[in-house]
Amino acid sequence: MKIGIISDTHGDYRSWEKAWNFLNNADVIFHAGDVLYHGPRNPIPEGYDPKKLSNALNTCSIPLLIAQGNCDAHVDQMMLDIPIQTPYVFSIIYGKRFMIQHGHNISDEDIHNLVRRYKLDFFITGHTHIPLLKKIDSCILINPGSTSLSKREDKINSLGLIEDGTVRIIDVETGENILSLNFNVTPHIP
Template structure:
């Protein structure tokens, strides 16, 4: 089973397509941790900002897409997305694992995330919002932030997504096709 993880696309059609074509086209499930279509008032408008076209691409995906609402997502986005935007978290059972997704803007600290992960009995806890990567195991839970393919806030500004395959989570630089982080679960 292959699971793709993405967050904070912010309406960037080309960055979604790059991530999808390189990493997700053969995925069984794609998990989006929020901030899907809108660029957000503090973010620059991206050169390829096209939320309507991005919604079309997401609607055309061959596998289920699980979306958790981010702070830049709105009810109006649901009018163009066929997949429900779930709030305040999304819950999925994939290949025997309980995956909990929360965008992260209402659950920022590790203590808050640990508490929610414990309450939800999460095997994998996915968040976004900060546009930087997290991949670590605390207790029995893997905590993952795939970063952003379009508005990276990493020091090196690498655009990233994550993939779970064969019990290994990898975070990729989607431009260099390089593994930046890896964790066996």
């Protein structure tokens, strides 16, 4: 099982190309929102080309599940053949339960409640552009950071990978681990 996790691409085609080097053999890719538009508070990314990015996503050979971000609008959905789901994406893959929500309008308490209610193995957010890996009970909370507009002090753009019992947040330029966390690979039995 290999799952790619990205967020906050903000229309940056070049960052998608870099991320694709690590995602091209994934079984599925989760996108935690803010897909095409850079947003009024963000600078325009260097590789900003939302039309080219939408074409790349539309022709992506790997299943792509997208949660709506605060910068995703109806016009963005008109450019994509892939549904932007709102406000949550819920999926069970290889016996593991995943929920994705962009993160701009959910509290820590809400996340904890959802983790318990749905017996989640992974809860994925974006929005902050800062990578995060932490455990909530037996669930792993993942924020892959941004592939395009990092708000880390060192400005490293990042994505997440789940593979072989490990969640890693990696630098999209070098592939080096920024954060990692091991988990139990035994499938969840309802």
